[in-house]
Amino acid sequence: MGKGRAPCCDKSQVKKGPWSPAEDLRLVTFIQKHGHENWRALPKQAGLLRCGKSCRLRWINYLRPDVKRGNFTKEEEEAIIKLHQTLGNKWSKIASHFPGRTDNEIKNVWNTHLKKRLAFKVPHSSGGELKESSSISSSSSSTIMSGGKRNMAIELDDQWKHVSVTKRTRVLEDIQDLHMEVTRDEFRTTNKEAQELPSSSSSSSSDNSNVTNYSQVDVSLPDDQMGSLFNFSGAYVRNTLEEVSKPEIQDIAAVEIPSESDLDFWNMLDGLYSLQTNEEVQLHNVETNKNSSLGVEYNGEVENRKWLRYLENELGLEPARDGKQQNLPEDAAESFLVPENYQFEIPMKPEVNSGMEYYHLWPSL
DNA sequence: AAAGAGCCCAACCGCATCTAA
DNA sequence: ATTAGATGCGGTTGGGCTCTT
Secondary structure (H helix, E strand, O other): OOOOOOOOOOHHHOOOOOOOHHHHHHHHHHHHHHOOOOOOOHHHHHOOOOOHHHHHHHHHHHHOOOOOOOOOOHHHHHHHHHHHHHHOOOHHHHHOOOOOOOHHHHHHHHHHHHHHHHHOEEEOOOOOOEEEOHHHHOOOOOOOOOOOHHHHHHHHHHOOOOOOOOOHHHHHHHHHHHHHHHHHHHHHOOOHHHHHOOOHHHHHOOOOOOOOHHHOOOOOOOHHHHHHHHOOOOOOOOOOHHHHOOOOHHHHHHHOOOOOOOHHHHHHHHHHOOOOOHHHHHHHHHHHHHOOOOOOHHHHHHHHHHHHHHHHHHHOOOOOOOOOOOOOOHHHHHHHHOOOOOOOOOOOOOOOOOOOOOOOOOOOO
16 A cells, blocks of 8 residues: 555546537536536546546536626626635635635636736725726726736726627537537437436435536426526636537537447547547638627638538538528528527626637526 | 737646545 | 545646737
8 A cells, every 4th residue: 555645536547638528518417417426436427537526626617507607797806806805815715705606717817817906006095995006097008017918908807898709609509509409318318327327316316415406307308498407597618729619519419319328429429529620720710700709700600500511421410300400591500509588698808818708608597 | 920928717736624434 | 533535625737819029
């Protein structure tokens, strides 16, 4: 026996790095059905080559239905600053004051925005309050930090009106669609893998805190209500080029949705995400950047459709059912992808540097 | 257009704390 | 009371993105 604590998992056996949509889907699907009583065992049960800690982190910070994405409001930021003054770096405690916000997110916003912003504030006489220095409160962004290039973004926090909307919208939608498709099909097909698991009924235990409130999957739900399982107000954020460039997986998934134990399928799905060439990625980004202004954002959907057609041709997949035929007129396709009851919450503060955009994908409650 | 610099954030790591046996 | 395993927490970082030159 070696000294020290045993690692939580065999590092050589687990995948690291960004999560693919297929992995996300697996995790969400599994937790919906079984909850997360045991993070350590979850990856194996769900067929994920991930450390339990990684699954937990992914779920809590990203996939959890009640996670609130989007830019922090001025009020939230001020509250964070105040709480930090009293609590220090107790991110989880600070986060507890912001339902839906994660400690990681607050920690990030502190380290990237607030801490720097405070550096430009000077203590205001005796009141203890902080007041922006006159130089900072200036509307000009050109004089401050002249040598700091992108540090100007800090003060651009005050220029929230310049909303940028970009390519990731599509992936967010794709994931939601995929969720919905899988949810329908998962429960349309057998649940044999669920039955094999011990205490799959854990997800039906009414007081099981490990199961999120929406995850009480009612297999008796008609198809047209299953989509509501994902009507949580969290949003899906994508940050990798790979993910951005592989939209429309919902149509692929619609062909055949296996159980989470069907490794072949999931491996295939993972593999689909590496099909696109770098050239296509770059082209896609160029096109997307062209369209990254309000009002033309969803022109990108056309590109998605093109990509999907290409993919399906390559794979010999049939057109998806339920009116998702690929030869739909483009405007029809767009209207499908952006249901009219979807509320897109355009961020009030652009993430000037990150290129991250957040949306509330699901109809507001 | 390309390269470099800087920024952002998702995810990792390791330690702390909790819990059950 | 002790111990091992599981989970929580906070610090850190790598990769991708945007902006500037």
